[in-house]
Amino acid sequence: MSRLANGNGISELRLHCDHDEGSKLNQSDTVNSSCKSSQSMTVEDVHIPIPVKKLGDMNGMALPTNCEKNINPEIVNEPSTSSPTSQNTDRTESEEISSDTVEDLQPSEEKIEYVGYESELQMGAIMALITKDLSEPYSIYTYRYFIHNWPNLCFLAMYQEKCVGAIVCKLDVHKNMVHRGYIAMLAVEKEFRRHKIGTKLVKKAIKAMIEDNCDEVVLETEITNKAALHLYEKLGFVRDKRLFRYYLNGVDALRLKLWLR
Numbered sequence: 001m002s003r004l005a006n007g008n009g010i011s012e013l014r015l016h017c018d019h020d021e022g023s024k025l026n027q028s029d030t031v032n033s034s035c036k037s038s039q040s041m042t043v044e045d046v047h048i049p050i051p052v053k054k055l056g057d058m059n060g061m062a063l064p065t066n067c068e069k070n071i072n073p074e075i076v077n078e079p080s081t082s083s084p085t086s087q088n089t090d091r092t093e094s095e096e097i098s099s100d101t102v103e104d105l106q107p108s109e110e111k112i113e114y115v116g117y118e119s120e121l122q123m124g125a126i127m128a129l130i131t132k133d134l135s136e137p138y139s140i141y142t143y144r145y146f147i148h149n150w151p152n153l154c155f156l157a158m159y160q161e162k163c164v165g166a167i168v169c170k171l172d173v174h175k176n177m178v179h180r181g182y183i184a185m186l187a188v189e190k191e192f193r194r195h196k197i198g199t200k201l202v203k204k205a206i207k208a209m210i211e212d213n214c215d216e217v218v219l220e221t222e223i224t225n226k227a228a229l230h231l232y233e234k235l236g237f238v239r240d241k242r243l244f245r246y247y248l249n250g251v252d253a254l255r256l257k258l259w260l261r
Contacts, residue, residue, distance in 0.1 A: 112164070112197060114204060117147055117154035125163035126156070130187040135222060136248040146170050146184050155204045157188070157197045164189040167201040171209055181209040183219040198231055206258070215261045220246065220253045232256050
């Protein structure tokens with residue numbers, strides 16, 4: 001019994017070994033066949049995955065053969081919509097528009113027209129302009145007293161049919177001795193200042209007074225109005241007298257005088 005058992009064990013062991021050797025032979029045949037098939041394949045039959053990139057990154061690069069077949073040449077050669085030339089053109093047009101806008105907001109001296117008083121229709125514009133800067137209100141009768149009696153001594157600065165500056169003056173005999181001119185009102189629209197509008201209005205008024213044999217010109221201005229003092233003193237006016245608490249707001253005034261003869 002023991003020998004039979006040993007014999008069966010030996011035979012079973014030998015059969016198991018034979019099975020393992022047969023499987024090894026089959027595996028080796030498979031490996032050999034795969035190696036032979038791999039040796040017969042060409043480079044073109046091997047497929048290597050290529051990472052996809054954006055078309056913009058392919059400029060100047062040689063595309064693989066497989067990729068060239070799938071890319072539309074019209075898309076690759078399509079020009080960019082925002083070219084440097086178009087950007088420069090848009091920038092130039094915007095600069096021209098902005099420069100035109102600045103010129104409109106800051107009018108040059110050539111665009112200001114100076115005219116004399118013509119009719120009562122201009123009275124409202126003169127009053128509206130001067131009332132903004134007055135330290136005390138004037139009635140319409142005060143305006144009419146000066147303008148109706150001396151219309152040739154009233155001048156307006158016009159910009160696109162708008163009154164942006166005005167001067168109102170008079171001329172009479174002072175103390176039966178001299179012909180004295182008097183600048184009663186002078187005003188310039190705030191956003192139109194620093195264009196020498198006030199200076200030109202004063203010069204026009206003085207020229208008209210000289211034509212009427214004026215000997216001297218006087219005026220009063222607030223002692224705190226540095227801009228007005230600078231304007232008149234630059235034209236040759238001198239400080240003649242200080243008038244204490246001259247205006248209704250309690251501010252002192254300076255009387256300025258210009259001798260013409």
